[in-house]
Amino acid sequence: MMMICLGIEGTAHSIGVGVIKDMRGSCHVLSNLIKAYQPQKGGIHPREAANHHAAHIADLISDSVRKAGVDFADIDLISFSQGPGLGPCLRTAATAARALALTLEKPLIGVNHCVAHLEIGRGTVNGCRDPVLLYVSGANTQVIAFAEGKYRVFGETLDVGIGNCLDKFGRQMDLGFPCGPKIEELAKKATQYLGLPYSIKGMDLAFSGLLTAAEAYMRQGKRLEDVCYSLQETTFAMLTEVTERAMAHTEKQEVLLGGGVASNKRLREMVQIMANDRGADFFVPSRDVCVDNGAMIAWLGFLMYDSGVRMNLDDSLINQRFRTDMVEVTWRD
């Protein structure tokens, strides 16, 4: 069954619509459009982001379908990000998906956003079969792997996502949103490492202490470049360590990066080195499916539908706290 699926992603600041075709077990992306909400100042205000999504979703859907070179009638399945994420944003995407599914009289599947980041790696990156996923975005920081029949979270942030941590610091320093790329650039010009608390509790990470210490350094008049460098080196070492520990624990020989922060070249370098030292494979999907996007939602929706999952309207309620391990993984052995 070669299906064409349309996926709608709307968990946080991005609204994305992607169309994919299943090609015998791998994902062929026909189109993948994203519109990111840029806040004037401060962080993401959920209600404003949701309004932004509502304003753009209809055009994104028609543009995505057109770009995919298909007709609406060709679409076999509609899927949407059911959670986790910001309530108002999730509801906007879900409403659009429900409306579309009802209009086209096609089935609807809600998917878990974090699992989608993992599956798109398996679906688009050659050789990626059973990875440990280091999922690093603004709101999310999780180390996920398939174990004992479920997707399990082996480690995660105890407070904020790594992206949010960097954004908060960047905002204090007036770097503009998103701060990640600017911090990455500044870090390259550092001349020294400034000690920051290395905070891992078991397999979980805490970033708040680091943030406080970084801000303290700035007040002491330290160079911004040095603080950015120290922030990156410390947080990324923590992330790499937790990922390595998950790989050792699950005995998996593949590591996959996902989420917006996966674009950071230093983080990629660190995880790659760790993987090489373990004799493991390192995978990172292309940027357009690494960030929050609709194509990964469409792909996971396809996997679920293809393995027999069906949802009616009642099942399509959004879930802001959708746990990774609540997903019934029907498409893997």
Next chain:
Amino acid sequence: MTKKILYRGAEAEIRLSEYMGKTVVQKQRVKKAYRIEEIDRQLIAYRTKEEAKLIAEARSHGVSVPLLYDVDLVKGAITMEYLDGNRVKDILNVLEESERRSICLKIGESIARLHNHDIIHGDLTTSNMIFLNDRIHFIDFGLGCKNIELEAKGVDLHVLMEAFESTHSKYSHCFKDVLKGYSKQFQGDAGAVVEKIEEIVRRGRYR
């Protein structure tokens, strides 16, 4: 002296060796190429020292841990007693239910003895527990610390609870036996610790 590698973990290599005529284990923290020299050096020295201190202190309070013979902070090496038993991780899923529950009770009691002296293990997974001579021995205090707060004790047990759910998911109900053993031995307010665990679960993101 030939040193056979017993176990290569994510952080250290465990080698079987000889020391003063005894068979010992040498835990050697390995340098990680992915992190900068400053972090690597500081982390290895810090963790080696903290681990040695905690093992010594735990032993002094009657908790079963390997006997320490030597510590080298520069090399990041600890030489200690070889515990010829099984990792709880390897046996928990294959035991009879009654044996499993009995071990879980013992685990709880042992953790309580640590917590009674504000020793936080920091990485309570079943990979870090050796069952030998009918006792639970703790190893790998590399992420441990001393902490008087309720929060730290709650987090310590929470890590174990998570380990049960991911590695021993069919027997995650046995964590209740761990808490039972803990409540029996803990000299503070065990109920408050259990509540704290529940709070951590609620507070946790997307749980």
